[in-house]
Amino acid sequence: MKKLEESGLTKEEIIQAYRHILMGRRLDERLWQLTRIGKTSFNISGQGHEVGQVAMAMAFQPEKDYFLPYYRDMTACMVWGMTPKDIMLGSLGKEDDPSSHGRQMPNHYGSKEHNIVSHSSTVSTQFPLATGVAYGAQLKKQDYVTLTATGEGSANQGEVQEAMNFAGVKKLPLIFVIENNGYAISVGTDEQYANETMAERGPAYGFPGKRVNGNDFVETYLAFKEVVELARSGEGPALIELMVSRLTSHSADDDHSVYRSKEDIENLKKNDGLLFFEKQLIDEGYLTREEMTDIDTELKKEINQATDEAEEMPEPTADSILDHVYAEK
Ligand SMILES: Cc1ncc(C[n+]2csc(CCOP(=O)(O)OP(=O)(O)O)c2C)c(N)n1
Ligand SMILES: [Mg+2]
Secondary structure, eight states, X not given: OOOGGGGOOOHHHHXXXXXXXXXXXXXXXXXXXXXXXXXXXXXXOOTTTHHHHHHHHTTSOTTTOEEEOOTTOHHHHHHHTOOHHHHHHXXXXXXTOTTTTTOSOTTOOOBXXXXXXXXXXXXXXXXXXXXXXXXXXXXXXXXXXEEEEEETTGGGSHHHHHHHHHHHHHTOSEEEEEEEOSEETTEEGGGTOOSSOSTTHHHHTXXXXXXXXXXXXXXXXXXXXXXXXXXXXXXXXXXXXEEOOOOSOSSTTOOGGGTSOHHHHHHHHTTOHHHHXXXXXXXXXXXXXXXXXXXXXXXXXXXHHHHHHHHHSOOOOGGGTTTTTSOOO
16 A cells, blocks of 8 residues: 555645545445435445545546546545535435436436536446537637546446547547446456456557556555646546445345355455555554544534435425426527
């Protein structure tokens, strides 16, 4: 693991990164609970992706850069500016949900205010949309960079190849991310692709591709920082393959014990990036265990408040069903 000081980030920024990572975990745990008691319809979890997502998102400038996420990117969306209450409003399908005003399934993140473009349930359709957003920067001579992500199974969809090819041809300021957690629902990587790595598809389309350990905060942050700077200075796109773990079942409607052995599931806990990051923070003198406990308590309070406030908000009314669906003239 690279040392935290090698990131070039300040102590405050590293502690902020930890708050984001822990918020991602705790909020997801809450969303999971809400499905179990019947208050929400669904949850798909980013547990095991949080460290990589925070390191990734911190390499961008969310106030101007665009993000076209996929359903596991809740933690990255919060670095981009969404709040736990925004997320909760989406999961509960409320009228004030910034993602879709309650029209979409939970976990389909979007925020006009924060340059986060909502996505379809059809996996990877955000890839060609992202080429359009990035092409816009080029045509309008603006210096924003676009980020889009998907899973390693979804990366085999046809439109992913079309998007990467177009981005390579046009040298778009676009960073493609494949969050490789080893599974597409119940299907392991052996049955998903025959390449050695997903990263090697970057050079096939004429731009860099790099595989990084998404549990190594600094390795991930520096890898993104490098390609974001290149993209912003007109050097074109890059592909990052983020190696992460899916610590939970695919979704709240799945039970991974059906296709993962007990031993594999036990081993997942030993590969939890949150625990690595906490150990690193202690070993390298950034936080004590007591300070972490205090942060955890604070975040849980914030989540309780977000849950209570979101629950009290109104549902969309039946007569507004077509609002926010079609563009107004
Ligand atoms: C085009 C399309 N095919 C199938 C599905 C159903 N589906 C949703 S998620 C998923 C698995 C995706 O796996 P991966 O890309 O590895 O992402 P992960 O869920 O592991 O993060 C599938 C098959 C879908 N939504 N869209
Ligand atoms: Mg996967």
